[in-house]
Amino acid sequence: MAGITLTVNGTRREVQAPGDTPLLYVLRNDLELSGPQFGCGLSQCGACSVLVDGKEARSCVLPVSRVAGKEVTTLEGLPARWAGQQALPASEADPALHPVQQAWIDEQVPQCGFCQNGMMIKATELLDEVPAPTVAQIKDAFMSGASPHLCRCGSYSAILDAVQRASILMAKGR
Amino acid sequence: MATATRHGRDVYGATLTRRQFVKTGGALIVGFSLAGRSVLEQAAEAAASKNSLDPTLAGSWFEIHADNTILIRTGRVDFGQTTAHTAYKQIVAEELNVPFEAMTAVVMGDTDRTPDGGFSAGYLEYGGANLRKAAAYTYQALLDLASSTLRVDKSQLSVKDGVVSGGGKRISYGDLVRGQQLKLTIPVTGDLTSMFGLTVTGTPPMKPTSEYTIIGKSFPNAVTPSKVSAKEVWVTDVRLPNMLHGRVVHPKTLGSTLVSAGELNKTRYPNAQVVVKGSLVGVVAPTEWEAIGAAQQIAADTKWTEWQGLPGDAQLYTWLREQADWKTTPVSKSDKSRGEVAPALASASKTLSASYELPFMKHAPMGPTIAVADARTDGTVYIHTHNQNPQALRGQIAMMLGTSIDNVVVRIYAGPGHYGRSNGGNAGAEDEAVILSKALGRPVRVQWMRPDDLQWSTQSPPAIANIRIGWDADGKITAYQADHYMPAMQDDRLVGALIAGLPTPPPPDIRPQAGSIGSTVNGISDPWVYDLVPNVAESGYGTFQLGQKASPLSIGLRDHSMRTPGQLQQNYPRELAISEAAALAGIDAIEFRLRQTTDERLIGALKAVREASGWQTRPSPHPKAAASGGTPVSGQGISVMLRSGTYWACVCQVSVVPDTGTVKVDKYTIAVDPGIVVNPLQLKRTIEGGALMGLSHALYEEMTFDQSGVTSRDWRSYPILTMNDVPEIKVVILNHPEIGAYGGGSEAANALAVSAIAGAFLDATSKPARRLPLKAAYVQSVLKA
Numbered sequence: 033m034a035g036i037t038l039t040v041n042g043t044r045r046e047v048q049a050p051g052d053t054p055l056l057y058v059l060r061n062d063l064e065l066s067g068p069q070f071g072c073g074l075s076q077c078g079a080c081s082v083l084v085d086g087k088e089a090r091s092c093v094l095p096v097s098r099v100a101g102k103e104v105t106t107l108e109g110l111p112a113r114w115a116g117q118q119a120l121p122a123s124e125a126d127p128a129l130h131p132v133q134q135a136w137i138d139e140q141v142p143q144c145g146f147c148q149n150g151m152m153i154k155a156t157e158l159l160d161e162v163p164a165p166t167v168a169q170i171k172d173a174f175m176s177g178a179s180p181h182l183c184r185c186g187s188y189s190a191i192l193d194a195v196q197r198a199s200i201l202m203a204k205g206r
Numbered sequence: 207m208a209t210a211t212r213h214g215r216d217v218y219g220a221t222l223t224r225r226q227f228v229k230t231g232g233a234l235i236v237g238f239s240l241a242g243r244s245v246l247e248q249a250a251e252a253a254a255s256k257n258s259l260d261p262t263l264a265g266s267w268f269e270i271h272a273d274n275t276i277l278i279r280t281g282r283v284d285f286g287q288t289t290a291h292t293a294y295k296q297i298v299a300e301e302l303n304v305p306f307e308a309m310t311a312v313v314m315g316d317t318d319r320t321p322d323g324g325f326s327a328g329y330l331e332y333g334g335a336n337l338r339k340a341a342a343y344t345y346q347a348l349l350d351l352a353s354s355t356l357r358v359d360k361s362q363l364s365v366k367d368g369v370v371s372g373g374g375k376r377i378s379y380g381d382l383v384r385g386q387q388l389k390l391t392i393p394v395t396g397d398l399t400s401m402f403g404l405t406v407t408g409t410p411p412m413k414p415t416s417e418y419t420i421i422g423k424s425f426p427n428a429v430t431p432s433k434v435s436a437k438e439v440w441v442t443d444v445r446l447p448n449m450l451h452g453r454v455v456h457p458k459t460l461g462s463t464l465v466s467a468g469e470l471n472k473t474r475y476p477n478a479q480v481v482v483k484g485s486l487v488g489v490v491a492p493t494e495w496e497a498i499g500a501a502q503q504i505a506a507d508t509k510w511t512e513w514q515g516l517p518g519d520a521q522l523y524t525w526l527r528e529q530a531d532w533k534t535t536p537v538s539k540s541d542k543s544r545g546e547v548a549p550a551l552a553s554a555s556k557t558l559s560a561s562y563e564l565p566f567m568k569h570a571p572m573g574p575t576i577a578v579a580d581a582r583t584d585g586t587v588y589i590h591t592h593n594q595n596p597q598a599l600r601g602q603i604a605m606m607l608g609t610s611i612d613n614v615v616v617r618i619y620a621g622p623g624h625y626g627r628s629n630g631g632n633a634g635a636e637d638e639a640v641i642l643s644k645a646l647g648r649p650v651r652v653q654w655m656r657p658d659d660l661q662w663s664t665q666s667p668p669a670i671a672n673i674r675i676g677w678d679a680d681g682k683i684t685a686y687q688a689d690h691y692m693p694a695m696q697d698d699r700l701v702g703a704l705i706a707g708l709p710t711p712p713p714p715d716i717r718p719q720a721g722s723i724g725s726t727v728n729g730i731s732d733p734w735v736y737d738l739v740p741n742v743a744e745s746g747y748g749t750f751q752l753g754q755k756a757s758p759l760s761i762g763l764r765d766h767s768m769r770t771p772g773q774l775q776q777n778y779p780r781e782l783a784i785s786e787a788a789a790l791a792g793i794d795a796i797e798f799r800l801r802q803t804t805d806e807r808l809i810g811a812l813k814a815v816r817e818a819s820g821w822q823t824r825p826s827p828h829p830k831a832a833a834s835g836g837t838p839v840s841g842q843g844i845s846v847m848l849r850s851g852t853y854w855a856c857v858c859q860v861s862v863v864p865d866t867g868t869v870k871v872d873k874y875t876i877a878v879d880p881g882i883v884v885n886p887l888q889l890k891r892t893i894e895g896g897a898l899m900g901l902s903h904a905l906y907e908e909m910t911f912d913q914s915g916v917t918s919r920d921w922r923s924y925p926i927l928t929m930n931d932v933p934e935i936k937v938v939i940l941n942h943p944e945i946g947a948y949g950g951g952s953e954a955a956n957a958l959a960v961s962a963i964a965g966a967f968l969d970a971t972s973k974p975a976r977r978l979p980l981k982a983a984y985v986q987s988v989l990k991a
Binding site: 067133 | 285287426445625888891920932
């Protein structure tokens with residue numbers, strides 16, 4: 033079992049785990065990050081999503097050895113990521129919430145909320161690339177990647193509302 | 207104790223006592239006692255028990271603190287409907303006349319910290335009613351206290367924002383309780399660990415609904431910020447010292463028993479262990495990844511008996527019609543059955559006779575069932591989990607272990623929605639974690655993998671229905687006959703206990719057995735709303751679960767209630783058949799329904815949805831309806847429902863491409879009249895979610911199985927709705943405070959979607975699709991017929 037060094041939410045972390053361990057278990061059990069959830073372990077639902085170098089990835093099937101030296105962002109890291117993108121002075125660089133998270137609260141998106149980690153990660157990826165997406169572009173985003181992002185409670189329409197609200201919040205922020 | 211009771215004061219059947227002076231703080235603590243037994247007797251008994259709320263000492267329902275904050279306790283668990291965090295606070299705030307914000311904490315579900323038990327469904331009908339009444343008793347007690355403290359007659363007092371005033375004097379609730387420990391004991395009845403839990407009894411005066419100022423407002427869910435910022439403690443986050451990660455190797459089939467457990471490869475999995483109890487094979491390891499790998503290796507090497515006791519999905523409906531035993535179970539008749547249906551059908555100007563079929567569906571939570579169990583050396587067991595009926599789980603775990611419920615504590619955390627699967631106490635992993643923890647003497651965390659969760663959980667049962675409708679020349683229905691067939695749908699037995707051969711309640715039988723509410727009786731669950739129909743015969747036929755009796759494990763296909771249970775299975779055939787009858791009568795489907803009822807609330811919902819949806823008033827099918835061709839044809843469908851005091855009407859507009867068999871829902875409009883609307887925003891979001899789950903049922907969901915077990919094992923073999931399928935959704939909320947009651951809102955929307963989509967398909971294609979789901983191959987076969 034070799035030590036693996038990875039950067040998670042801007043901090044270099046060293047973990048002792050077999051290289052084939054999926055990143056999800058390392059994040060949850062070794063680094064005690066609770067954003068990404070185990071939904072299927074098959075890369076079919078998106079509950080475990082994280083950003084790897086800014087791209088949405090399914091941590092439940094991604095071997096930890098594959099992210100060595102890469103930048104991993106979890107739900108916990110979204111506020112700091114937003115602060116960094118805004119180039120805020122250090123004194124102000126600690127927002128409590130990313131605009132996507134704020135929009136999720138404003139629109140009261142979660143029902144059970146179990147899938148929403150992946151939904152917010154996907155929304156962040158989308159809004160980085162397309163600051164003012166159309167409804168069709170939002171739908172496409174949640175259908176893209178390893179699989180469509182699934183929500184059993186049916187919060188999809190609330191998510192559509194929230195992504196549009198987040199887009200407005202981010203435009204104001206910039 | 208005797209002193210306390212002697213000095214007690216009667217408050218509409220509740221008892222208020224002033225127990226002792228405390229140096230700091232102070233509180234009014236509301237406890238409970240079972241109706242029909244003296245407070246004293248119950249108190250003495252409770253004081254001797256462990257791990258339950260002591261009605262004489264602990265705050266059971268509410269604690270009103272000296273700083274004017276209030277804590278609410280409820281045995282119900284919020285699964286995302288937000289009711290416990292919004293509506294419950296609003297109901298209590300209203301009865302106590304305090305601001306919504308005064309309620310700073312809600313304790314949910316923990317069996318040693320909440321009073322009433324009961325399932326997490328019907329939140330307003332059951333748990334909400336309990337809290338409302340408990341709050342009403344508390345309000346009267348507070349007035350009594352204020353009266354004696356201020357020396358002003360109770361009738362002169364009024365309360366606003368938690369401040370009592372009268373006779374020129376005023377005092378806040380916080381000041382009333384400061385420095386004292388006051389105890390109010392209220393009467394309840396029922397069985398704590400049963401399906402329904404305890405019910406608050408008596409008739410305390412309650413606030414007139416016309417005076418409501420807090421109910422009806424859109425308060426946000428206090429839990430949302432922690433859930434979206436990764437600060438919530440989810441069930442998946444529970445870690446105990448010395449804990450092992452566990453996985454269970456489930457049997458090869460739903461009837462296989464263990465021949466021999468595989469031998470662990472200690473070179474590859476040096477820290478793993480295998481635990482065998484009966485036919486239950488568990489694998490544990492200090493790290494989750496080692497436990498998963500070791501479990502896979504053991505699964506490949508474990509030998510099981512063969513079993514083939516199921517008809518297989520291709521034979522399901524034939525089997526239900528020809529093989530199932532519908533005769534042993536008593537037949538249910540609806541209370542709206544009346545008149546003579548047979549002669550009325552014979553003399554009708556036109557009739558429809560048709561059969562309808564619904565498949566097994568999975569609850570399919572986004573995360574598999576999970577529990578951390580800690581079986582301690584003193585005989586107590588702590589279970590940290592996510593479950594819709596923690597007290598029922600507590601009772602079942604005690605039964606499995608042959609111990610008292612005093613030795614079992616269930617603690618509840620946030621987790622994925624279960625949609626009814628665990629409302630009788632069992633989601634799946636809880637008992638397996640207990641069995642492994644007991645065997646190893648260490649805390650064990652059992653999480654099922656995705657295939658376990660689809661293949662070893664309960665499911666919503668299939669159903670068939672035969673409907674006959676006759677109507678006269680004026681389009682008035684003269685006769686309605688419905689024969690509904692459905693296997694038992696409430697199997698609450700712990701699956702790990704069954705596999706391990708440990709005690710469980712009996713399986714569903716022809717009448718409810720002791721310790722179980724499950725029976726094979728198929729009650730009429732879809733209240734009849736067409737009161738002008740003179741001849742009605744609704745019958746429910748029940749039978750045993752498929753393969754359960756024949757399975758050596760007594761397992762087979764276990765069923766459990768799922769969102770709008772039973773009513774979905776009965777509303778789909780009823781509403782589709784009525785739409786078919788309207789089409790045959792040449793009358794608009796909404797107009798046809800309006801002709802069969804005098805119920806003003808139903809009429810109001812129908813008219814509201816007609817206006818909001820852009821409904822075209824005309825007979826069905828659509829003038830351009832087609833059953834062939836490569837271009838899309840469109841149609842509209844309507845469905846109505848009465849559920850838990852709430853009236854619903856739903857319109858779906860769909861487009862169908864006949865040649866490819868694709869069905870797309872373009873717009874979903876729903877009108878809802880719950881009487882008093884408690885929280886419009888949360889109601890809207892919950893309905894939207896239900897609507898989309900209903901689209902999923904209608905278009906995708908069908909559990910597949912072969913002769914040995916469930917073959918739906920992941921999201922590819924059990925597909926559900928995705929973002930691409932989301933239509934325009936419009937929710938019309940009809941607020942009718944004059945009704946004086948608040949009906950439920952977290953169910954129904956899914957079932958209405960199914961019925962309305964089926965009606966819209968008929969309108970678009972002129973052909974009825976009488977089986978769900980509307981998958982391409984089935985749709986093509988219907989359109990070619």
